[in-house]
Amino acid sequence: MAERISDAEHAVMEVLWDDSPLTAQDVAERVDPARGWSAATVKTLLGRLLAKEAVRHDVDGRRYLYSPAVQREEYVEGESRRLIDRLFGGRLTPLVAHLAERDALTEQDITEIEALLRELKQ
Amino acid sequence: MAERISDAEHAVMEVLWDDSPLTAQDVAERVDPARGWSAATVKTLLGRLLAKEAVRHDVDGRRYLYSPAVQREEYVEGESRRLIDRLFGGRLTPLVAHLAERDALTEQDITEIEALLRELKQ
DNA sequence: CTGGCATGATTACACCTGTAGTCGATAGGA
DNA sequence: TCCTATCGACTACAGGTGTAATCATGCCAG
Numbered sequence: 001m002a003e004r005i006s007d008a009e010h011a012v013m014e015v016l017w018d019d020s021p022l023t024a025q026d027v028a029e030r031v032d033p034a035r036g037w038s039a040a041t042v043k044t045l046l047g048r049l050l051a052k053e054a055v056r057h058d059v060d061g062r063r064y065l066y067s068p069a070v071q072r073e074e075y076v077e078g079e080s081r082r083l084i085d086r087l088f089g090g091r092l093t094p095l096v097a098h099l100a101e102r103d104a105l106t107e108q109d110i111t112e113i114e115a116l117l118r119e120l121k122q
Numbered sequence: 123m124a125e126r127i128s129d130a131e132h133a134v135m136e137v138l139w140d141d142s143p144l145t146a147q148d149v150a151e152r153v154d155p156a157r158g159w160s161a162a163t164v165k166t167l168l169g170r171l172l173a174k175e176a177v178r179h180d181v182d183g184r185r186y187l188y189s190p191a192v193q194r195e196e197y198v199e200g201e202s203r204r205l206i207d208r209l210f211g212g213r214l215t216p217l218v219a220h221l222a223e224r225d226a227l228t229e230q231d232i233t234e235i236e237a238l239l240r241e242l243k244q
Numbered sequence: 245c246t247g248g249c250a251t252g253a254t255t256a257c258a259c260c261t262g263t264a265g266t267c268g269a270t271a272g273g274a
Numbered sequence: 275t276c277c278t279a280t281c282g283a284c285t286a287c288a289g290g291t292g293t294a295a296t297c298a299t300g301c302c303a304g
Contacts, residue, residue, distance in 0.1 A: 008262060010208070024281075040264050043282070048261090062270060063281060076209050077224055080217060083205050086132070087198050092221055093234045095202060099214055100242050102199060110239050112215045117232050120222050130292060146251075162294050165252070170291090184300060185251060 003052040005075065011035060012045045016055060017072040021065035125174040127197065133157060134167045138177060139194045143187035 005013060015030045016022060022030070028042040046066055049055040057064035088094040096113075099105055127135060137152045138144060144152070150164040168188055171177040179186035210216040218235075221227055 004260095006261060037262095038264060040266095041262075044262085044264075047283075073220075076220060079205060079209060080221065083201060087201060091231065092218070092227060093231055093238065096214070096218070096235050097238055098198060098202065100238065105214060105242065109213065109215055110242055113218050114236065114239055116215070116219055116222060117236055120227065120232055126290095128291060159292095160294060162296095163292075166292085166294075169253075 002070070002078070003054070005049070005052065005054055005070075008035075008041075009045050009049055009052075009054070010075075012042065012049060013054065013068060013070075013072075013075065016066060016068045020067040021058060022067075023060075023063055023065060027066065125176070127171070127174065127176055127192075130157075130163075131167050131171055131174075131176070132197075134164065134171060135176065135190060135192075135194075135197065138188060138190045142189040143180060144189075145182075145185055145187060149188065 011032055012027060014032075015027050018030075024043050024046055025039065027046065028037070028039045031037060031042060046055065046064075050057060050066075054068070054070050055066050056069045057066050059065075084090055084092060084095060088098075096105075133154055134149060136154075137149050140152075146165050146168055147161065149168065150159070150161045153159060153164060168177065168186075172179060172188075176190070176192050177188050178191045179188050181187075206212055206214060206217060210220075218227075
């Protein structure tokens with residue numbers, strides 16, 4: 001469980017998180033075209049994700065219908081935690097401070113986050 | 123320039139960001155003991171970081187004194203951006219929301235971030 | 245002066261990753 | 275019934291990564 005999902009594999013997961021179950025061909029058609037992948041590449045990635053138990057497949061005749069076996073939430077949580085632990089000593093505040101300094105926060109971002117935090121305090 | 127710094131290499135960079143210049147041996151002694159690395163491993167990583175031009179070395183007799191060639195700020199910026207782009211469509215708010223939902227924010231975090239945002243608005 | 249030790253360079257090697265081609269089976273059309 | 279298009283499985287292969295041993299060289303102690 002929970003073997004690390006690589007970057008290329010992640011692109012496949014995004015397709016399945018968006019809609020599933022899908023055949024390998026469906027996935028190949030929907031995956032980010034910027035990748036420029038052949039259908040064979042997508043099949044390989046699906047195979048690896050199966051081996052990692054990050055997706056499952058239901059048999060439909062002689063093909064598979066793939067679905068995510070890990071939730072996006074779960075993946076996002078892991079990746080976020082990893083980054084924040086590695087770079088910010090596990091604290092979110094320095095990340096926000098960092099982005100703020102780099103002008104990476106718009107006025108709207110700030111307002112949204114403030115509203116969010118206000119809700120949290122109740 | 124700016125070839126990707128791997129995870130193991132990052133552990134070495136942290137040592138140099140904390141204090142530099144250092145000899146290879148110094149680095150080996152200070153690197154996170156949890157890694158359990160032999161001195162040889164640290165030397166390999168320093169060599170690779172040199173090749174990537176992420177560190178530079180000044181010659182000191184027959185040894186090197188290593189220093190970072192990329193700033194921590196720069197690295198942190200790149201990694202943060204990468205994550206936020208990949209997982210949150212480039213926006214910070216969903217990240218904060220996400221962590222909030224997962225109870226990953228303490229009362230103190232919230233207070234600190236609020237104070238930070240208040241300052242930003244001025 | 246000489247031998248051993250420290251140091252960077254070179255080499256090693258298995259596993260992961262990105263990218264894709266080939267193979268064997270099979271379902272569906274002619 | 276038989277051929278072919280399709281599908282997953284298997285194979286391929288170069289480059290990156292984690293982890294480390296070995297090699298060559300030059301400095302210092304004896």
